[in-house]
Amino acid sequence: DTGVSQDPRHKITKRGQNVTFRCDPISEHNRLYWYRQTLGQGPEFLTYFQNEAQLEKSRLLSDRFSAERPKGSFSTLEIQRTEQGDSAMYLCASSSIEPNTGELFFGEGSRLTVL
């Protein structure tokens, strides 16, 4: 198993464009999380899935953000009409239900720069 992988690692876009990030979790993991992190700060919760169900979504998330996990495997995070304030590292993490150790395994993140 290669761990959690995220793509792309870096994305530079112009304000107003749409961007999509992909996360492939560890294969047997049922839960998948998206976080946003700015430099030197702790990760900010965006949303999480258990299998294909989106169980919680941050109220901080505007309607420009949408996440999907259609088959309970990989997930995508789309940001529409990007703004400069969206510039951040977007982290994906996964965890298993059995055994339920509670450990989050993170990918290396997708860094977004909005010009």
Place this chain on the structure above:
Amino acid sequence: TQLLEQSPQFLSIQEGENLTVYCNSSSVFSSLQWYRQEPGEGPVLLVTVVTGGEVKKLKRLTFQFGDARKDSSLHITAAQPGDTGLYLCAGVGSGTYKYIFGTGTRLKVLA
């Protein structure tokens, strides 16, 4: 809204010194974790504490969960340059698997 405040925000110390990082909240958590993150990488789990008053040791690192399960501390003895990184606490409430991360403590250990 559950918030986890960490202090100090930054810490720069000499190799061999001891330090303590604090993680505080007004909310009760069913469990609390500590992660370390290095530049360009995702956070990596150090420890999970689940019982109020619990103390766990990991080599030179000692973790404590507050009796009321609202706060935690991380103590490093004889810090080494390899301990340099961003330390994050993360809590999860009851009935959910939503992990809330703290504000982070950036540690630099100078040789």
